[in-house]
Amino acid sequence: MTISTKPPAGTRDFLPDDIRRRQYVIGVIREVYESYGYVPLETPTFENIETLLGKYGDEGNKLIFKILKRGEHEHTGEADLALRYDLTVPLARVVAQYQNQLPKFFKRYQIQPVWRADRPAKGRFREFYQCDIDAIGSTSPLVEAEIINAVSEILVTLGFNDFTVRLNHRTVLAGLLNAAGVSADLHGGALVALDKLDKIGAAGVHQEFLARGISDAAAQACLKLFESRAGEPPAETLSRLAGVLGADDRSVRNLSEIVAAASAKQIRVDPSLARGLSYYTGAIMEIAVADLAGSLGGGGRYDGLIGMFLGRDIPACGFSLGMERIIVVMTERNMFPATVAGGGVDIMVTVWNEALQGDAVQLAASLRQGGLRVELYPEPDKLGKQFKYASSRNVPFVAIEGDDERAAGTIAIKDLKSGDQTSVARSEAAEWVARRLQAELRTEN
């Protein structure tokens, strides 16, 4: 029997260039979140199974990877642990467990993989990273405003210039459905239909409203009330909503305060934004990018979830950035800086012969002390073969120290792009290479 050497279905091996792209994106996300006062948290890969079951609905339950009990219990087929399905439920557990150690306003970011046993498809994985921020402990609209500002700053820093932050409110959705004459028992179905507006258009949603038992008149009223007008300034949309729900409607006032406090210019109040998850209780938001189906992330306020673990409600608001999609789009659009990829090595030290291999190690060490990333060719070999290997790894420079160089106290440094070879004093070699690398960087940018 031969064992497959592919990674399991729906998972990926990340080779060095993949990791560098991922580290770049994670670095930007982390730096911005830290600048907003979010602090890092990490939780275990698996949770006790009862922590996760029942938190994600029937469909979610089916997608949870379950771990067999160990030892003699293995044969019962019983599972007692399960892989993390998202970062929100573990956060709720952590808030309940460490409530006395955590600050009153706990703002954390968490960047870790999650696992869902979805059918693998293009761009859909069973193991993927989530990048979440959540702010616990305050109902203030400043919380939402800062979340919107932080997320917008990340996207701008990564080079996105065509995104919108769609903003809506759970109570606005309910108010508009009531105003359209949809009875409360049909709200859930109506929101599921509305959530597909992007994909199937107004006519499709109309059909689905009817199929879900909503009258033609109510369906038409809905489509009018939920109309999303591209380019409409938030203040105008809000006054449209106030016209329907009343000037002192609390959810409209909440949205107005969020918009007023946020400095991000990309906000659009969008009455048709529904968001799938049932635990949201207030403002909801989602990032849309022109010409891209689906979103780059979403979130909202959920003032009830933590109470499931703690026994008393604590207000909370969070946002999950879609890192995997961000990386896909940045790769397709060629948005990564040139410096992100590459072999990660500045210079390769050749090994002249066996007698001099100890000197090669010493040379590599001294170049590293000078701040360079140095590959040492691991064994004596024909110089031509060593050059060819360095070329194949995209190493820009190669250092040669033969008998002549040793006698003269110099190093021969070959620029593999131009083919030029220069003799440099051994003690100045690291600085010489560093200067050349910086000059090239300036030319590229």
Added chain:
Amino acid sequence: MTISTKPPAGTRDFLPDDIRRRQYVIGVIREVYESYGYVPLETPTFENIETLLGKYGDEGNKLIFKILKRGEHEHTGEADLALRYDLTVPLARVVAQYQNQLPKFFKRYQIQPVWRADRPAKGRFREFYQCDIDAIGSTSPLVEAEIINAVSEILVTLGFNDFTVRLNHRTVLAGLLNAAGVSADLHGGALVALDKLDKIGAAGVHQEFLARGISDAAAQACLKLFESRAGEPPAETLSRLAGVLGADDRSVRNLSEIVAAASAKQIRVDPSLARGLSYYTGAIMEIAVADLAGSLGGGGRYDGLIGMFLGRDIPACGFSLGMERIIVVMTERNMFPATVAGGGVDIMVTVWNEALQGDAVQLAASLRQGGLRVELYPEPDKLGKQFKYASSRNVPFVAIEGDDERAAGTIAIKDLKSGDQTSVARSEAAEWVARRLQAELRTEN
């Protein structure tokens, strides 16, 4: 039923200060490995179960966390996936899968958690990080020399000054056992006994040799041949070994070449070093720290393992740093720089009242643009309460912008340690704080 909010047995939640310590250690490890030309790799959390089974011996098999099949197959109790048990088997799979994409000399580092269903105990976890380097494709002693140098550099950078790199060779072990008159079928048991020398001493090992069927004469000869002499220079130990195994013994020559090429000063050739894992074929090494039972990491050459996946052997040598132990020792010895811990926030912006909360968001944004990490108090509140909150989070400065300050274009900045309050021009506030923070850092160091 109340659900436990503790993390599962043997796993840990990492709160912000924990993460900062871990990130510091990982940062040093990564930077040194990158400077040696190692490139990053990450593999999935779980592997197909047949990839892992049979690679770690019977004991290892029992410690593997297995994942239930999903959907209708769940009820069969069958497992098709399993959590990563180490980083070496996934590497072997990756080398086989991507052999045409990877360089001939593939040197990778991998820093990811692994899972073992060991009985949890103090300092022993079921989820813990491994930090591995492996160099694939060369049998040269320069590979071992560079691994020793890199690992030593990491430990020195982290502040360890009392460690030794114990170095031995699998064939030396076999040669010494033969020389002592231990028959080949008893070698395995003899090595298991020898491995306990640190824990149970020479007398204990002697007893265990006898219990394993080794004659008293052979046992005594063993203890003499395997004697490890603290402070003995490598050259002397090597000539002792050459005296027993012959001047041209290949394994002694190999060790001599490794010692000659490595620049790390902490090497000690130790004939008693056995290392548990059965897949080693050449040099083996382990980090010992004075007054510390167990090691901070270990590794060795394994020229046969990759062949299990690839069908043909490829030489390889690797080292696994014990990051969890390193963190435990550094915490106990108070080795972390003062800058590693802390709230991670430079200044907190207070919210004067509801009318001015938008201005507070703007002030926070402008301080962030000046490079500061800024926490915004999320809601209007009594100033005293806001100060107290900042104090509890160890934030060094607090910014206040009331009506007077707005009129004058200034910010009041309060130093929470000294209690001093200073009025600073709004446009110069970020720079003022940055200067003060740097000055404090200089005083602390």
